[in-house]
Amino acid sequence: VKMKEVRVVIVGFGVIGRGVLQTLREKQGFIRGKHGVNIKVSAICEIDGSVISNEGLDLDKVLDKPLNKNKFWTDKKTRDVIINTQSDIVVELTPGNIKTGEPGLSHILTAISAKKHVATSNKAPFAVAYKRIMDSARKNKVSVRFEATVGGAIPIMNLMDECLSVNKVESAYGILNGTTNYVLSQMSDEGVELDSAVKEAQQLGYAEPDPSYDIDGVDSAAKVVILANALLGMDVSYEDMKVTGIREITPEAIDLAKKHGFTVKLVGDVLRLEVSPRLVSVDHPLNVSGSLNALMLNTDVAGDVTIVGRGAGSRETSSSIIADIVTISKEL
């Protein structure tokens, strides 16, 4: 196999962006050996500027300090870098606004129009404008891969495309938010109230200072939208979702469920476009504890397949992002 050189532009130098670059640095030799792909980073963009190198950035130097302290730092805007830097793939890793999809939506559409392939962990653009993105990708004949947008390290879209490739998904159910799963697990194991479990999750860094995005089911619902489009071929966006979070769940309710062999989980029902607390039998594959995520796929040939793993974490999530980069690279 002859080595293929692939250039990527990284957009977003936060926790996820740094995680991807750290894993890329660590795994560069492995990826060359196993997949015959040599990944070079031609640029990294943040809101206040970029670093660019057509020969490929030295990742040791870049990771050493904040982006704007890198000596090759310029104030070039992301849009300009996406369009004008020599690259094959734009890797979009910014945090997204679930209402507008921005700034990721513009980055992704700009990249597609510039005939760049896209790999991303940013769920907001897909929760808002899935069809618009995919139609544009088809028109411009580029690949858009978004494995990391749902379930972090857990392969879902690639699992269906590459492994369960003769199957049709008939329905799917998921535990898609690690924070709420941690909170519910703590309430069940320790018998504590929601508020104190949330506080603990915040102390451990699982929950944001404002936990409503997780606790009210917004994050789970955005992921269900993506799965409904990608797995079930629907054409839906966030506003089509029925969403109930876990604020009303009490330790007493969980206790009662437990007595009958059930546990309470925040379940995303992909076919019904619904996120809500549901009873899950304790020996059901979706009964996963702590901050784990899980997805059960009901398929027409393989039957039910459930996959469980880490739904967050910058290192874990980089597994999905870089797998998408490798898959696109092999198709080039």
Add this chain to the structure above:
Amino acid sequence: VKMKEVRVVIVGFGVIGRGVLQTLREKQGFIRGKHGVNIKVSAICEIDGSVISNEGLDLDKVLDKPLNKNKFWTDKKTRDVIINTQSDIVVELTPGNIKTGEPGLSHILTAISAKKHVATSNKAPFAVAYKRIMDSARKNKVSVRFEATVGGAIPIMNLMDECLSVNKVESAYGILNGTTNYVLSQMSDEGVELDSAVKEAQQLGYAEPDPSYDIDGVDSAAKVVILANALLGMDVSYEDMKVTGIREITPEAIDLAKKHGFTVKLVGDVLRLEVSPRLVSVDHPLNVSGSLNALMLNTDVAGDVTIVGRGAGSRETSSSIIADIVTISKEL
């Protein structure tokens, strides 16, 4: 995408062989549309003869009756058909002897020497001669894919190759035999003795008249051998395994485990080349009930990923076999 025509020879017209042909017939249009591959069956072989058609067999007619009642039936031997029928892929679906690997081992090596790619569900050849098969495949520049040999419908090898493609597997633990898992689940749920749970499994068709292959851990151990070679890059065969089955497990032992929050499972430990009954915490992802199979992969980037599904069943298993056929076809 232009349509690619691929010819396969099916070796083995038992439950699995019929299942593959039924699924192929049902899914032919889907596979053409989604993957651009038109799969034609040029021959089907059984121990007492074959049916052959260079234009592709009519699956309706073939599935209608036993093989030797098909009007195009000939007494050509399998070896002859593998070598001399026009085909790209040999699909080996015979039952195998775990000591010798035969007759599948000869079929597979014959196919490889004849420069045919191989897709198979037959674990015996790989438990006996993994390295020999793979070395020969490399020398003859053909693909050998064996997803269905472990975990039935559950993607494992393809999951690592295609989805977790930047990861190294550090260790893996599996519930790899549905019969023993059903027996242990029944003992736990109903408090019955092993013998009566085995009898029930036999009545339901989960267990063979002689259940020792399952109950004594032989089947699980053969699968661990394959995973050790394929996932961990070892060079081992069945004789390297340490195997303890579930004959000594009592309902009392299971009850005691339950009181402490554990369940008893027959676990395959891939790194340690061991199959033995182990305590598994009730909220561990490997605690799957009934006849389900599960595999936990400890990976270096994605962390722990667990996949759960049907380890047997001719329809479910055909999902893995046909996915392998499609993957090979795309590489042609």
